[in-house]
Amino acid sequence: MIKKHQVTGRIYTAVCVDTSCTLGVCAERNAMFNMITNGENAIRRVLALMPDGKAGVPCGACREFMTQLMARRV
Ligand SMILES: [Zn+2]
Numbered sequence: 001m002i003k004k005h006q007v008t009g010r011i012y013t014a015v016c017v018d019t020s021c022t023l024g025v026c027a028e029r030n031a032m033f034n035m036i037t038n039g040e041n042a043i044r045r046v047l048a049l050m051p052d053g054k055a056g057v058p059c060g061a062c063r064e065f066m067t068q069l070m071a072r073r074v
Pocket of ligand 1: 063
């Protein structure tokens with residue numbers, strides 16, 4: 001059983017789902033949704049890779065969501 005805010009070290013991946021309206025979702029949030037679907041609730045780090053293989057900067061919505069899931073240090 002995973003405790004609240006416990007980081008397991010598992011890696012979750014996802015893709016960006018782009019749509020012609022605003023209902024798509026970034027890969028970062030999609031990966032975090034995948035993590036939550038698998039019973040976890042805390043992240044240590046997020047790596048966003050762009051189509052050219054270089055690191056990208058997450059959008060504001062993803063950064064806000066990340067702050068809600070960052071592991072608490074006690
Ligand atoms: Zn985003």
